[in-house]
Amino acid sequence: MRRFILIAAVAALFVSPMSPAALASSDAEHPKEVEWHHSGPFGTFDRAAVQRGLQVYREVCSSCHGLKYIAFRNLLEIGLSEDQVKTIAAEYTVMDGPNDDGEMFEREGKLFDYMPAPFANEKEARASNNGSMPPDLSLMVKARKGGENYLYSLLTGYMEEPDGVTMAEGMAYNAYFHGHQIAMTPPIDDETVEYADGTKNSKEQIAHDVVSFLAWTAEPTLEARKRLGVKVILYLIVLTLVLYGVKRKVWAKLH
Amino acid sequence: MSGHSSFQSNNAIVKWIEYRLPIFSFVNEALVVYPTPKNLNYWWNMGSLAGVMLVVQIITGVVLGMHYTPHTDLAFASTEHIMRDVNYGWLLRYMHANGGSMFFAVVYIHIFRGMYYGSYKAPRELLWWLGIIIFILMMATAFMGYVLPWGQMSFWGATVITNLFSAVPILGETIVTWLWGGFSVDQPTLNRFFSLHYLLPFVIFAVVFLHLWALHVHKSNNPLGIDIKGPQDTIPFHPYYTVKDLYGMGIFGIIFAWLLFFAPNLLGEPDNYIPANPLVTPRHIVPEWYFLPFYAILRAVPDKLFGVIAMFASLLILFVLPWLDTSKVRSARFRPVYKMLFWAFLIDCLVLGYIGGQPAEGIFVVVGRLGTALYFLFFLSLPFIGWFERPRKLPESIAKAVLESQGGSDGGSSGGGGGAPDGAAAKAEDRG
Amino acid sequence: MTDSTGGDGHDPSRRDFLYVAAGGLGAVGAAGFVWPLVNQMNPSRDVLALSSIEVDLSGIEVGQSITVSWRGKPVFIRRRTEKEIADARAVPMDVLPDPEGDEARVQKAEWLIMVGVCTHLGCVPLGQQGEYNGWFCPCHGSHYDTSGRIRKGPAPLNLVVPKYVYLDDNSVKIG
Numbered sequence: 012m013r014r015f016i017l018i019a020a021v022a023a024l025f026v027s028p029m030s031p032a033a034l035a036s037s038d039a040e041h042p043k044e045v046e047w048h049h050s051g052p053f054g055t056f057d058r059a060a061v062q063r064g065l066q067v068y069r070e071v072c073s074s075c076h077g078l079k080y081i082a083f084r085n086l087l088e089i090g091l092s093e094d095q096v097k098t099i100a101a102e103y104t105v106m107d108g109p110n111d112d113g114e115m116f117e118r119e120g121k122l123f124d125y126m127p128a129p130f131a132n133e134k135e136a137r138a139s140n141n142g143s144m145p146p147d148l149s150l151m152v153k154a155r156k157g158g159e160n161y162l163y164s165l166l167t168g169y170m171e172e173p174d175g176v177t178m179a180e181g182m183a184y185n186a187y188f189h190g191h192q193i194a195m196t197p198p199i200d201d202e203t204v205e206y207a208d209g210t211k212n213s214k215e216q217i218a219h220d221v222v223s224f225l226a227w228t229a230e231p232t233l234e235a236r237k238r239l240g241v242k243v244i245l246y247l248i249v250l251t252l253v254l255y256g257v258k259r260k261v262w263a264k265l266h
Numbered sequence: 267m268s269g270h271s272s273f274q275s276n277n278a279i280v281k282w283i284e285y286r287l288p289i290f291s292f293v294n295e296a297l298v299v300y301p302t303p304k305n306l307n308y309w310w311n312m313g314s315l316a317g318v319m320l321v322v323q324i325i326t327g328v329v330l331g332m333h334y335t336p337h338t339d340l341a342f343a344s345t346e347h348i349m350r351d352v353n354y355g356w357l358l359r360y361m362h363a364n365g366g367s368m369f370f371a372v373v374y375i376h377i378f379r380g381m382y383y384g385s386y387k388a389p390r391e392l393l394w395w396l397g398i399i400i401f402i403l404m405m406a407t408a409f410m411g412y413v414l415p416w417g418q419m420s421f422w423g424a425t426v427i428t429n430l431f432s433a434v435p436i437l438g439e440t441i442v443t444w445l446w447g448g449f450s451v452d453q454p455t456l457n458r459f460f461s462l463h464y465l466l467p468f469v470i471f472a473v474v475f476l477h478l479w480a481l482h483v484h485k486s487n488n489p490l491g492i493d494i495k496g497p498q499d500t501i502p503f504h505p506y507y508t509v510k511d512l513y514g515m516g517i518f519g520i521i522f523a524w525l526l527f528f529a530p531n532l533l534g535e536p537d538n539y540i541p542a543n544p545l546v547t548p549r550h551i552v553p554e555w556y557f558l559p560f561y562a563i564l565r566a567v568p569d570k571l572f573g574v575i576a577m578f579a580s581l582l583i584l585f586v587l588p589w590l591d592t593s594k595v596r597s598a599r600f601r602p603v604y605k606m607l608f609w610a611f612l613i614d615c616l617v618l619g620y621i622g623g624q625p626a627e628g629i630f631v632v633v634g635r636l637g638t639a640l641y642f643l644f645f646l647s648l649p650f651i652g653w654f655e656r657p658r659k660l661p662e663s664i665a666k667a668v669l670e671s672q673g674g675s676d677g678g679s680s681g682g683g684g685g686a687p688d689g690a691a692a693k694a695e696d697r698g
Numbered sequence: 699m700t701d702s703t704g705g706d707g708h709d710p711s712r713r714d715f716l717y718v719a720a721g722g723l724g725a726v727g728a729a730g731f732v733w734p735l736v737n738q739m740n741p742s743r744d745v746l747a748l749s750s751i752e753v754d755l756s757g758i759e760v761g762q763s764i765t766v767s768w769r770g771k772p773v774f775i776r777r778r779t780e781k782e783i784a785d786a787r788a789v790p791m792d793v794l795p796d797p798e799g800d801e802a803r804v805q806k807a808e809w810l811i812m813v814g815v816c817t818h819l820g821c822v823p824l825g826q827q828g829e830y831n832g833w834f835c836p837c838h839g840s841h842y843d844t845s846g847r848i849r850k851g852p853a854p855l856n857l858v859v860p861k862y863v864y865l866d867d868n869s870v871k872i873g
Contacts, residue, residue, distance in 0.1 A: 052527075052528050080343075080346050082744070082747065084743075084747050085350075111757065122747060123744075123747040123748050146540075149346075150346070150539040150540075153531060153536060153539040154536050154539035154540045155536050156536050158536075189549070229539075230349070230356075231350060232349065232350065232356040235356070236356060236357070236360075236527055236530070237527065237528070239357070239527065240523065240524075240526070240527025240528055241527075243523050243527065243730075244520060244523050244524065244527070246723075246726075246727065246730075247516060247519045247520045247523055247727075248520060250516055250519075250720075250723045250724070250727060251513065251516030251517055251519070251520060253716060253719045253720045253723060254509065254512050254516045254720055255513050255516075256716045256720075257509050257512075257513075257716050257717060257720045258509045258510055258512075258513045260716055261505045261506060261509045262506060262509075262510075265304075265501060265506065325735065329735055329738055332738070332739065333738070333742075347742070347744065350743070350744075351742040351743040351744040351745075352738055352742045352743075353734070353737040353738050353740055353742060353743075354733075354734035354737055354738050355738060355742070357734050358734060358735075358738060512720075
């Protein structure tokens with residue numbers, strides 16, 4: 012067994028230098044360490060939090076940020092009923108067509124439609140946002156170093172700029188953003204949304220909920236992955252033990 | 267590989283086929299009765315593991331190719347389609363992406379094992395060459411595969427690496443334009459990379475075949491580095507090494523599965539989940555971990571052309587290793603000076619790997635240059651070491667060495683006398 | 699890996715058990731690995747989500763047909779004339795290769811809705827043609843009647859009627 016520990020150690024040595032310290036040259040603060048229901052080998056999404064996060068996204072984020080890889084049908088996976096999802100979908104208008112007269116027309120959203128983008132194109136998005144482009148949020152948790160912790164820190168990391176810092180027009184100061192000057196003004200505060208389930212709507216809670224939701228949008232298959240992973244690893248451990256036994260038996264014959 | 271045959275069968279169908287296509291005796295020769303040194307340790311598991319990983323990569327790759335679209339507008343979206351909608355698509359993609367890393371990890375250990383035990387020396391120089399060719403093909407394949415998801419790192423990695431060729435005097439720009447099929451990395455580049463990424467693994471497969479062919483001519487090297495002197499030195503490949511390889515695959519599979527299921531993005535870059543944007547470069551461009559030592563060497567030289575030359579040289583110098591090393595003794599176990607140098611070289615490669623992942627500034631630049639110098643110094647010192655080094659006395663034969671080590675460590679075996687070769691192997695790895 | 703315990707090379711039952719266990723586990727693992735490779739070729743979730751369409755019938759006159767696309771295949775929607783309905787219903791069962799009453803193929807006699815794919819080898823038949831004034835497949839000469847039933851030629855079965863429901867008088871949901 013010892014030699015495999017050795018092998019593993021060498022493999023680890025190979026692997027360790029590859030997680031490069033991208034933040035080494037950045038002046039941003041290191042993200043806060045936050046607990047997430049979906050982390051760890053047995054982690055699952057906190058359905059209630061994800062649903063509240065959906066509400067936050069719809070009431071706050073969606074005016075500027077798209078969620079283009081999420082279809083309404085996907086919302087069935089976070090514990091909403093088909094009727095609830097149909098109701099949500101119907102609150103959106105979707106461009107369809109052309110119809111028999113050759114014209115595009117608007118209709119209510121349906122299960123198979125994807126979340127409509129807030130802006131028709133990048134130019135319109137920039138024009139409406141002081142020249143900045145609000146990125147799509149579908150993959151945001153996987154697309155930033157630090158993942159959930161970073162997004163949570165960013166959402167709760169707005170503050171008054173320190174003395175001597177000159178802010179550019181329309182920018183806000185954020186301790187966790189690279190360069191500190193972010194075009195997104197503080198999106199959430201205490202009581203920004205009203206939760207139907209009575210959860211306290213503090214700024215931290217709202218941020219935590221919406222990040223839980225975005226963790227789900229970034230990887231809806233996370234639970235399936237971890238479930239299968241536990242099974243596969245248990246299987247491989249048993250198989251390896253048996254193979255070890257067979258190996259000893261076979262080599263014992265050698266004489 | 268299969269001149270005379272010890273293969274016998276009474277099955278009429280087997281005989282019918284064998285008479286027309288001697289595939290059974292071929293497999294028998296190559297994988298069953300194939301005489302293998304008794305004393306191989308677990309470092310010799312890497313070859314078969316690499317073979318398995320190649321097959322895993324080809325299978326998952328072909329399957330991913332059924333859902334992927336090599337178009338700049340659709341590549342990123344089709345990758346997400348695989349992750350979200352295709353049945354088990356997430357599994358297949360993560361297996362392929364992390365499989366590449368596992369493949370490289372295994373191959374690196376395989377290469378270092380060859381260097382430690384002198385497996386590149388006569389008469390195995392061609393075997394070694396074929397291995398390096400496989401390694402280079404793997405690098406090309408991995409690089410082009412990384413471009414396919416068309417994220418930010420894909421795009422800028424492709425831009426930076428193809429621009430290496432612009433260092434070529436006079437023809438540089440022409441070559442780069444030719445590689446791109448345009449004036450920047452764009453649709454033609456993506457499309458040809460997809461095509462080549464699909465093709466190259468099959469080329470690798472063919473070279474692996476040659477690699478095995480060459481291997482089977484002079485048989486495996488072994489931890490003692492001495493030749494096989496007779497049947498008492500060997501055991502049949504099956505069942506001894508088939509089962510040992512399978513056991514190793516089990517351990518390997520657990521590590522792979524852990525990575526795949528619980529940390530699938532550990533080795534990836536977050537930036538690659540941002541769609542490619544030709545107008546914005548990510549703040550910190552890093553290649554995949556397995557390229558980092560070479561990337562460090564590239565950056566260590568403060569001149570474009572010579573940096574590129576140094577990087578390619580660091581790879582190509584492996585080809586002349588069998589002639590740089592003038593010692594007649596293969597295994598580092600009997601070469602006190604070479605052994606020290608080997609470990610220094612291994613550490614140097616790891617340091618270079620670390621430097622390659624850091625920004626090119628301050629102390630990292632200094633260490634990178636030092637590491638690069640040491641890298642080449644290792645190779646260039648080999649001829650002299652072979653000259654003045656006094657190797658330790660070699661054992662007479664593999665069989666004898668195995669028996670001796672058994673006497674020491676395994677005197678208590680009773681009855682069937684189990685586990686003796688294990689004891690030998692364990693002994694061998696004390697230094698491995 | 700010293701050989702302190704259980705180095706009993708002469709216990710056949712334990713050895714056999716180990717071999718069988720290893721073989722069995724290996725087979726299970728192989729099957730487990732193959733299943734995702736097979737299943738990935740089944741329709742993905744976004745494809746399944748698009749498996750129904752709604753069609754507006756209001757613009758179709760008697761005697762007209764439209765063709766809509768459903769799951770990548772053409773669906774014929776024909777507003778049949780009185781004569782076509784009468785023709786279809788007059789056919790005795792025993793002349794039909796694939797006996798099926800016209801009443802069983804439509805929910806409202808006026809509207810014939812069926813998948814426009816020849817049951818022979820998958821070509822799209824032409825409308826209001828052939829010896830029975832229904833559909834005619836140009837690929838290999840199959841003739842269908844005004845109920846879309848096979849009458850002559852190599853096709854074995856009638857044109858398939860998909861699942862559909864009328865949402866109201868003027869619209870139907872297919873799938």
